[in-house]
Amino acid sequence: MTVDATTQTPGADRPRIGRAPATTHGELSHIALQLFHERGFEETTVDDIVRAAGIGRRTFFRYYRSKNDLPWGDFDHLLDQMRRHLASLPDDLPLRDALRLAVVEFNRFPTDEIPVHRERMRLLLSVPSLMAHSTLRYTEWRQVIAEFAADRLGDHADDLEPRAIAWACLGLSLAAYEQWLANDDADLLHLIDDAFHRLSTTWGSTRG
Amino acid sequence: MTVDATTQTPGADRPRIGRAPATTHGELSHIALQLFHERGFEETTVDDIVRAAGIGRRTFFRYYRSKNDLPWGDFDHLLDQMRRHLASLPDDLPLRDALRLAVVEFNRFPTDEIPVHRERMRLLLSVPSLMAHSTLRYTEWRQVIAEFAADRLGDHADDLEPRAIAWACLGLSLAAYEQWLANDDADLLHLIDDAFHRLSTTWGSTRG
DNA sequence: ATACTAATGACACTCAGTGCCGAATGGAAG
DNA sequence: CTTCCATTCGGCACTGAGTGTCATTAGTAT
Numbered sequence: 066m067t068v069d070a071t072t073q074t075p076g077a078d079r080p081r082i083g084r085a086p087a088t089t090h091g092e093l094s095h096i097a098l099q100l101f102h103e104r105g106f107e108e109t110t111v112d113d114i115v116r117a118a119g120i121g122r123r124t125f126f127r128y129y130r131s132k133n134d135l136p137w138g139d140f141d142h143l144l145d146q147m148r149r150h151l152a153s154l155p156d157d158l159p160l161r162d163a164l165r166l167a168v169v170e171f172n173r174f175p176t177d178e179i180p181v182h183r184e185r186m187r188l189l190l191s192v193p194s195l196m197a198h199s200t201l202r203y204t205e206w207r208q209v210i211a212e213f214a215a216d217r218l219g220d221h222a223d224d225l226e227p228r229a230i231a232w233a234c235l236g237l238s239l240a241a242y243e244q245w246l247a248n249d250d251a252d253l254l255h256l257i258d259d260a261f262h263r264l265s266t267t268w269g270s271t272r273g
Numbered sequence: 274m275t276v277d278a279t280t281q282t283p284g285a286d287r288p289r290i291g292r293a294p295a296t297t298h299g300e301l302s303h304i305a306l307q308l309f310h311e312r313g314f315e316e317t318t319v320d321d322i323v324r325a326a327g328i329g330r331r332t333f334f335r336y337y338r339s340k341n342d343l344p345w346g347d348f349d350h351l352l353d354q355m356r357r358h359l360a361s362l363p364d365d366l367p368l369r370d371a372l373r374l375a376v377v378e379f380n381r382f383p384t385d386e387i388p389v390h391r392e393r394m395r396l397l398l399s400v401p402s403l404m405a406h407s408t409l410r411y412t413e414w415r416q417v418i419a420e421f422a423a424d425r426l427g428d429h430a431d432d433l434e435p436r437a438i439a440w441a442c443l444g445l446s447l448a449a450y451e452q453w454l455a456n457d458d459a460d461l462l463h464l465i466d467d468a469f470h471r472l473s474t475t476w477g478s479t480r481g
Numbered sequence: 482a483t484a485c486t487a488a489t490g491a492c493a494c495t496c497a498g499t500g501c502c503g504a505a506t507g508g509a510a511g
Numbered sequence: 512c513t514t515c516c517a518t519t520c521g522g523c524a525c526t527g528a529g530t531g532t533c534a535t536t537a538g539t540a541t
Contacts, residue, residue: 083487084537121490161476197405228448229468230475236440244433260437268369268476291518292506329521
């Protein structure tokens with residue numbers, strides 16, 4: 066689903082069989098984010114969105130399983146990217162450095178997409194309903210981290226240590242995001258990098 | 274709120290003014306957990322619960338803001354306990370040890386409550402709707418950790434490092450819970466303690 | 482034209498959660 | 512005992528998210 070609001074216009078693909086789709090994930094997401102920005106998330110109903118998109122209500126729920134899914138773009142694609150990036154890192158790079166680098170890369174966006182990304186994350190981290198729903202996406206994200214960590218440690222992805230590490234990485238990322246959203250001129254990637262380093266200090270096995 | 278299904282019976286309190294409550298948080302939670310256990314969470318409607326409790330539907334939502342809140346008992350009380358426990362620890366105890374001890378204590382329950390607690394956590398960590406909703410409760414929990422860490426580090430509770438630490442603690446706890454639920458004969462407190470130690474090893478500033 | 486395919490969208494339905502308001506209940510004051 | 516008052520109850524109607532069903536529409540291929 067959804068590559069981008071711009072790349073996947075209705076019918077831009079090569080001819081297919083059957084009736085042409087009435088819209089795209091990207092277009093719906095784009096329209097919805099706009100409405101959320103104008104009126105707020107809770108104040109925007111699914112009916113508002115489908116009216117703005119000119120599609121039927123039932124059709125909407127074929128594109129997105131829930132209203133809560135709208136702010137998430139093609140998350141699966143990003144997960145795949147991170148998985149590949151992790152796999153490409155040299156074996157002798159310490160685990161925590163590998164994770165740090167991969168998480169930083171995961172959150173790198175083209176300069177012109179940053180404002181949209183910021184607004185998306187502002188929603189995801191401030192609207193209770195979205196905060197709650199996001200947990201389910203974070204679970205997939207943690208799984209990618211846990212699989213890599215398990216591979217490095219000779220464990221299974223559902224063992225304690227890989228999972229604990231994955232949770233920690235998620236927490237570091239989200240703590241960095243909170244800072245980023247609180248400061249207009251902050252640099253997200255630097256904050257994430259910083260968070261990883263700081264945890265090393267606090268949690269170092271040599272001293273607390 | 275709920276202290277316990279047994280301790281707070283309707284009218285057990287000292288005389289009050291006005292009509293007597295028809296039930297208690299504890300009783301509702303107890304009845305609901307029972308139904309969830311029998312038929313599953315999604316398969317149990319609020320109507321089922323109020324029918325079993327013999328109260329009106331509207332009354333239910335005065336006791337609990339949502340169906341998702343039912344599995345959480347008196348969480349606020351537990352948070353207070355943890356806050357006090359943290360404050361009581363000696364100042365020269367390293368931060369990560371203080372956090373480890375407090376988190377372990379937070380999850381200590383009387384032997385006879387463990388089966389109920391297990392069932393509660395099984396629900397909270399496996400039902401998507403509850404997983405999502407739990408995020409909101411975890412936020413309060415993290416705040417307690419972050420406040421303590423901030424105090425120790427001379428930061429504010431909403432600064433990067435305290436928040437990152439709080440996220441890490443939450444992650445460690447939940448990773449331990451996942452292991453606990455996967456193994457019938459596992460010891461929760463030992464798993465939590467173990468998770469904290471393992472993160473020290475992986476994340477140690479000396480080596481990765 | 483006809484057949485086939487895939488997507489749309491209308492309708493009716495379930496369920497969670499809310500606002501409103503009168504009814505029920507029990508203690509306190511006369 | 513009666514009246515007053517505080518407080519809770521619970522019915523009703525409503526909104527809004529999400530689902531199952533199914534006829535319809537709009538494309539491609541023959």
